[in-house]
Every structure is written in C-alpha cells, then in structure tokens.
Amino acid sequence: MNSIVIGRYLPGHSLWHKLDARSKILSTSLFVFSCFMINSWIFMAILVLLEYLVILLTKIPIGYFVKSLKPIFFFILLTFFLQVLFNHQGEILFSLGPIQIYDEGLSLGFFMSVRLIIVVVISTLLTLTTRPSDLTLALESLFKPLGKIGFPVAEIALMISIALRFIPTLFEETQKILKAQASRGVDISEGKFKEKVVQLTSLLVPLFILSFKRADELANAMEVRGYVPGRLRTSINQLSWRISDTVLLLICIGLFIGAIIF
C-alpha cells in the first residue's frame, strides 16, 4: 500500500539530503548506539532536540514519521507497560489491588519508549532521504575491508537494497490479493480455525507465486543487462565526502563519547 513508509525514498534538496550516504549511515549508527547507552533525561533531551532539528532541516512533514511508528506502536506500548507494571524500584506512586506503580518504573517506561521512538524515527529519516542506490553504494564502501577475507560485500549490499526496494511492492501486492479474495467471500476476521487456515492459504499461495515470479523476472532483467555476480562493478553515482560530512561525523562521535562517559 502507498501508506508504507519503511524503505521508501522521498527526493529532496536539503543539506541533509545532499550529505554523503556513508556519513549518514555512520552518524545514524553512532546516534543509535548513543541512544541505547545513555540513561539521563538531559542527554535524551539533547538527542531528541538534535533529531528534531534534522527533521526541520529536511522539510519532511512530521506525518511521515508518525506513520513509520505505526507498525511498532504495539511494541512501544508493551515496553512501556512492562516497565510500569513490573519494575518495582523507587517509591510507590500508586497502588490498586495487585497493581503497584513505582516512580522509577514509570520514568523508565517513558524513557525506553522515547528511546524506541527516536531510534525508529532516525532510521526512517535515513531511508527517506537517501537514494536506495546510494545506500547500497555506501554499505558496499563501508564493508569493503571485509571483502579482503572473502566476504561477498557487493552481493550482500545489492541484496539488502533489493529487499528494501521490494517491501512497498510486496505490501501493494498483498493488498491486491486480499481484495481479490475478499471478492470471493474471504473475511479473515470471521470463521472457525479451519476456515481461517484455508483463507490464509488463499492469501499466502498467490503471494509466494508472485514473489518467485518477480524474483525470476528481476534476475532475467539483471542478466540481460550484463550483471555477473562477483565481477567488479562501477556505479553511475559516485559518493563524494565533503566538509559537512566530516563535521556531522565529528558531532556524532562527540555524542557517542559523551554517551560513554556519562
């Protein structure tokens, strides 16, 4: 469906869009690591603020990020309530029968939810603002050292970018098949277990067949255009590292060191 945000690229002309994909990947990773290491609210506030500034810079409507959170909304809630209900540290704030809520549990629940949200948002930001082909190129370039020990870097990078590229397509196709079967009276929300299994098959079998067909077509298209696995390939887009990339990376390294120390 068009509402899927993961893996989608939105062309743009902001400073952030123009950064080298390598520096974006490295900075995003450092940011995510920092985010998982800190436990002070002040530091978290700084990260949230930085992230917000970057979003402003890219001029992408906030709505896209809200959408990207939808699939993991349940996960965020779960994390929150597990902390709130089962973390019994600090003072009791509130108790009702067997349920006791402690202040540290509550605060940690909030903290972890915020952490999850900003990690998802920054990753969405990376894929929304970086062309898939540039992402592949950057991954390839970053993992090049592994190639020396026989690791198929280029192939893996290509696999990742193809997978990313096909997530929205797969959703669209699922949507189509769902509609086609709904027209034949399938209603996933009703029926007994046995009927549900049949109805699920009616969705999964066509989906598998379509995916294999797609893979086959893609392989053929690549082959006729001269793709040979393992052969050295040049790219039409070249990555170029500029001062702004160095600056961004330095900021993020600073953040990371800060996160380790505090």
Place this chain on the structure above:
Amino acid sequence: MQITFESVNHVYNARTPMERRALYDIEFDIPSGQFVAIIGHTGSGKSTLIQHMNGLLKPSSGVIRIGEKVIQSTEKNKSLKEIRQHVGLVFQFPEYQLFEETIEKDIMFGPLNYGVSIDEARKRAYDVIQMVGLDAEMLGKSPFNLSGGQMRRVAIAGILAMNPDILVLDEPTAGLDPQGQYEIMEMFNLLNRQYGKTIVLVTHDMDLVARYADEVLVMHQGVLALKGSPEDVFKQIDELKRCGINFPIPAQNYHTFANRLSLSIDKLPLTTEEFVDQVESVLCGRG
C-alpha cells in the same frame, strides 16, 4: 439489481501526507441488465470507482446503492460480504488469485464461502468451466500448469460460480490473444443478453466499447466527464480529446478517409459494418 452512485467522493490515505483524492462527486445510475463500459485515461480513477461497487473501498463521503443495499463510509464489513455475493468483481490479471490444488476446488472456493453446499458448488464448477470455454475434464488438474489465458478463464469461472447478478470486470482481456479476447467478450455478452446479468466493463479498447456497450461512462482525473450511449459519447470529439481518449478504429479510419476527400463529417462510424455502410453511401453518392 440497480447500481446508484450519489455524490461519491474517495480520498486515499486521508489525513496523512500521502493523501490523494481519486474521485470527485460521482453521480450516476446503472439499471439492471445493462452492459456498461467505463473508459478513461490511465490514472483517471476507473479501478477506484469499480471497487466501490462491491464495497472493497468505502466512499469517503456519499452513498452507493446496490439494489436495496447501501454502502457508505460507516458501513459494517458484515453487510459488505453479503454485497460481494451479488456483485462479482474480476480484477486485472485475476490469475493471481488462484491457489487451490485443483481447478475444481478453486472454482468452488467462492460459492463455499457463501454457504453453498458442496454438491451444488461442484455442479456449478462443472457448468461455469464450460461457460468460459474450457473442457470439463480439466477440473481435476492443477491451476498452475495452465497457460496465462487459461488461468484467466479459470479465475473468471471462480467469480461466475458465485452466480452474481452484477459482474464488474477490470480490463478482463488485457494481454490475451485476439481470439481469446473475442471468446471471452462473447461470453460476457451472452451472460448479459441471455442471463440478464448487469455487466460493468473497464477497458482501454474502444472497439469493445463500440461493439458491446449500451452505455459509456468516461472518467477524467477523478471526475465523471461524460455519460451516454456509445453513439452520443463518441460524437463529442473535443471533449473526448480533452480526456485523452482514442476513437474506435473504424471511426479513426473514416476520419482520415473523410479528410482526404474533404468531406464534412456528420456521424462517425463506430463499427466495421457502419464504416462500410458510410463509405459505400459516399462512393455511391458520388456516382
């Protein structure tokens, strides 16, 4: 069963950044038993429109009536399932909906979902497979070893087996060979003339429109631009050009012919017979 659209609007992904309006105040009605063609440039909203007819999409505002039943934005899914029994929708490339081990089982899937008995469903499978021009002996075979055209016929048979009163078809002949196209269209025509089924056909092939349709709806950028009999619609040359619509081949040929002879055009022929008649009368008139 009559189909009525009352100021139907549709917005995809409403209230998100990806919001996109696809239908604007659509109003029309289709009496029971008509053969209706929906034409329009790519992206004009044809597929969006027809998915409202069996409740796969609900209107953002407005009302759709199918016989006694009503579809509107607040409608429950339960009543939509009921509507889908009466309105069979065949998607573009329906062969992708096949999933059972045998053709027979796949055709029986729809009827069984609507509580038809196994014996009755089997009997229907036997009937419809012949209707779509395949041999009843194929029923025991796997649907995945068929040619593309045969798969398409099996998928259509799967919808026919539900015995809908209204048949909605989204480019059912796209990608078929000319003979196959002809056979399938003749079958829909028979269902219309002999069994009184309402047919709604989305197509880019104007010759099919000229040959089969009683009524034509022209979509343009989400708006219903024209509605009328093929004769009336194909008269509106400028309006059709604005909507990016071609004319049937005989009409195009006659246009060229008339220009070459500097004739004025009162009426464009839509079918080969009309073309021949008109050319004949021109030639005879000249003596």
